[in-house]
Amino acid sequence: MTSSLDPTDAVSYRRRARVITAYGLISCCIGTAGLIDRSLLTTSSAVQALDGWVVVAFLLYQAVGGALAAAGVLLLRPKLEVVGVWALLAFVVINGGAILVNRGPVGGGVTAASMALVAYVLHGRIGDLHHAARRERRVVDVGVAPDRRTTA
Amino acid sequence: MTGLLAVTSEQVTNYGALAALIAALAAALNSIGVIGPNRRKIVEDTNSTATSRATAALESALTRVEADNTRLREDVDQLEAKTTECLERLRIVTVERDSLAARIERMNAAFAAAGIEPPA
Numbered sequence: 001m002t003s004s005l006d007p008t009d010a011v012s013y014r015r016r017a018r019v020i021t022a023y024g025l026i027s028c029c030i031g032t033a034g035l036i037d038r039s040l041l042t043t044s045s046a047v048q049a050l051d052g053w054v055v056v057a058f059l060l061y062q063a064v065g066g067a068l069a070a071a072g073v074l075l076l077r078p079k080l081e082v083v084g085v086w087a088l089l090a091f092v093v094i095n096g097g098a099i100l101v102n103r104g105p106v107g108g109g110v111t112a113a114s115m116a117l118v119a120y121v122l123h124g125r126i127g128d129l130h131h132a133a134r135r136e137r138r139v140v141d142v143g144v145a146p147d148r149r150t151t152a
Numbered sequence: 153m154t155g156l157l158a159v160t161s162e163q164v165t166n167y168g169a170l171a172a173l174i175a176a177l178a179a180a181l182n183s184i185g186v187i188g189p190n191r192r193k194i195v196e197d198t199n200s201t202a203t204s205r206a207t208a209a210l211e212s213a214l215t216r217v218e219a220d221n222t223r224l225r226e227d228v229d230q231l232e233a234k235t236t237e238c239l240e241r242l243r244i245v246t247v248e249r250d251s252l253a254a255r256i257e258r259m260n261a262a263f264a265a266a267g268i269e270p271p272a
Binding site for chain 1: 161162165166168169170172173175176177179180183184190193194197198200201
């Protein structure tokens with residue numbers, strides 16, 4: 001019986017990771033738009049709080065991480081996905097921190113808490129993928145050919 | 153003093169963000185087994201799995217050989233019993249043949265004594 005963390009069961013795997021796919025695709029779109037036209041992000045706390053080159057790295061993580069995470073789910077490649085989710089996690093943590101720095105703990109508290117929730121979900125997904133990878137590595141399938149003397 | 157604190161806060165934010173980006177990159181590489189402790193774990197797991205697979209294959213082969221031996225032992229037992237039975241039947245047939253030969257010999261002697269040609 002396959003689990004929803006086993007990429008060979010495509011439907012269950014993608015169903016379980018729907019949140020990652022959606023968040024990855026949205027992040028990819030927003031990050032790419034921000035990289036193309038920085039003026040779209042003038043109200044962003046991260047852009048206001050961070051220096052220019054850190055913002056570029058931040059947006060790259062958002063765009064590339066989102067693309068990798070979504071692609072990992074859709075192409076059933078957990079390794080690709082885990083890299084993307086780590087990048088998204090960094091993006092979310094930095095964004096939450098920037099919101100706190102920019103708006104203060106009261107003004108930005110709710111948004112920062114939402115970011116923390118997203119980070120929690122992303123971290124949970126990483127844990128799930130690690131667990132699944134380890135379980136897969138430890139599977140012992142005895143690859144012994146059938147006895148030809150008895151099956152002849 | 154306030155200016156100094158403001159500058160420090162900005163630097164902290166920037167360097168914190170940079171550290172987070174680098175840490176995420178390192179964590180991602182660790183996750184896929186390129187660097188870090190997960191790489192060692194993957195190697196250990198792979199070795200452990202290979203050992204388990206080899207052990208299981210050996211056990212399977214051994215079980216098969218044991219089953220073959222059992223089957224062979226049964227065949228040999230059966231053959232031995234059959235051989236013993238055949239030898240016994242051969243002994244009986246031999247005794248019977250000797251007895252019949254003796255009787256024929258006696259009859260021939262009786263015919264000869266009576267001066268009659270024994271039947272062919």
